Amino acid sequence: MARKRFDDSNCSVARALNEVGDWWSLLIVLHAMYGTRRFVDFQQQLGIAKNILCDRLAKLVDNEVLRKVEVGEHGSRFEYRLTEKGRDLFPVVVALRQWGDKWNPSPEGQQLDLRDRATGQPIRPVTVQNKEGETLTIRDVLVAEDLQAAKDAE
Amino acid sequence: MARKRFDDSNCSVARALNEVGDWWSLLIVLHAMYGTRRFVDFQQQLGIAKNILCDRLAKLVDNEVLRKVEVGEHGSRFEYRLTEKGRDLFPVVVALRQWGDKWNPSPEGQQLDLRDRATGQPIRPVTVQNKEGETLTIRDVLVAEDLQAAKDAE
DNA sequence: TGAATTTGGTTTCAAAATGCAACCCTATTG
């Protein structure tokens, strides 16, 4: 049967996964963040089948994660560029990369690190923080399931 | 043909997606973070087929994201609990939730928010930060592809 | 105690997604 869809889920994580939660979509976004823009480049870098790449790019464009831009004089050459919505996945991608590096370090030991362009210093681990910027673990947060509970907490 | 696997990819994001990158796995982790531990509860809350749930739980246990714990007097009753590795996905899940809330707000308008248990205050948006705690966009970071480049930047 | 139910699965089978290769049309390059 069809893969279940989460479009109408009232869970925003489920809805987010509906847009970027399959095997390829987030990797496409990742490579777009590294500068890839052309169909053939995505194809070669990811080793993805062309029909699947077509499908994923179209979905990402539909969901406004990417924009398809005509380049070249007479059209028919395109670039896929991140929208603001797409760039806004940066913390997600970085958090996932850091998790992967921490718990499944690369066999070769060398892990591609991200640095502050201005200073050359490595970036911080991405964490969940309170208003004061202190790191919170899962035990330090509570879920305000409904507005009433949220109200009570204020 | 079979879905492509990324076990041996030298990209840690790809390897991370290999463990939690399909439709259900991250939702299972999410619900585990909200306190779900039992097979039947996952099944009912997610509306997932039992065979798929079985498969995903087993994979998450294999990958040490969850631990399968015998409960009940004579075994044969189990709980699936997050390991440290699993709990460490917290920033990923929260970042994804915030992205979903921002760009695909719930149709009902009510979005489940997370608060600092100690103060009741909402948490901050998850961001990528430099050593000083300043938020960095994708344009503010550079990728030190290899150690040499990293050296040069120091 | 014995029957019914709950838990945690496995099996079967149709529908859908995936991957590969082959093909196609339009631009651009030589």
Next chain:
DNA sequence: CAATAGGGTTGCATTTTGAAACCAAATTCA
């Protein structure tokens, strides 16, 4: 003007998925 590159589409075989049926051990209920 021919060859090639870019960006797809189509067909087909292989997997994955989902629903429902089935199952056995443990627990609960009467």
